[in-house]
């Protein structure tokens with residue numbers, strides 16, 4: 048049985064009729080080229096996503112070119128890589144990473160975003176929350192690093208909670224995935240305290256340069272707004288099709 052189509056207009060007035068699984072999701076308008084989120088109810092305007100959020104102690108936003116030196120302070124410090132399989136970045140790699148995560152220019156090609164975590168008190172970047180779509184534009188992988196002098200003060204938890212809210216509320220992401228070293232208890236606790244659920248554990252998933260093969264728990268969180276779809280119902284209840 049085919050599902051009814053969902054009709055809406057882009058803000059450039061281009062008309063769309065999409066399948067139900069696009070409802071609430073990010074799409075790129077083929078007419079004006081702008082990324083918009085498909086409205087969940089007929090007649091509502093499309094949503095143009097924004098990325099900035101403020102928490103009690105932090106400001107979260109996308110990293111931009113002028114942030115590269117502060118981002119590189121974090122990227123290049125081996126002390127932030129205790130549980131990582133990658134090695135510290137060169138300045139060129141940091142700049143490339145920021146460029147790839149610029150919205151919409153870099154994002155169009157890479158499907159990646161790099162959120163910076165700024166401490167309000169000092170105005171300095173103290174961490175990063177990189178996000179990459181694995182299934183455009185439904186499902187993302189999320190990572191997090193808080194520069195070691197600021198670790199253990201709850202900033203990681205605050206930042207991941209804020210980015211999770213942006214991904215769900217602004218970008219309509221269906222599912223957020225996160226993996227980490229099974230021995231990285233701080234990261235495991237962080238993810239669980241934000242609301243991620245452990246879906247399983249991948250054995251010998253990462254190859255660490257000194258510790259060898261590492262098991263990795265697999266965490267995920269679903270968008271609460273998609274509860275109906277997960278229960279097997281239509282994204283728009285009672286939608287009777289295109290008149």
Ligand SMILES: CC(C)(COP(=O)(O)OP(=O)(O)OC[C@H]1O[C@@H](n2cnc3c(N)ncnc32)[C@H](O)[C@@H]1OP(=O)(O)O)[C@@H](O)C(=O)NCCC(=O)NCCS
Pocket residue numbers: 127128129130131190191192193194197198199200201202203204205226227228231232233234236237240
């Ligand atoms: C892992 C990391 C992001 C955590 O960020 P953080 O700001 O240090 O973590 P928080 O202070 O928010 O603490 C997160 C949770 O871990 C708990 N925690 C803190 N220190 C801990 C420790 N030594 N052992 C176990 N749990 C600990 C906290 O109690 C908190 O749980 P709660 O919210 O239930 O109280 C950060 O330490 C980091 O960047 N480490 C290096 C990079 C890394 O490992 N990234 C993860 C790769 S996916």
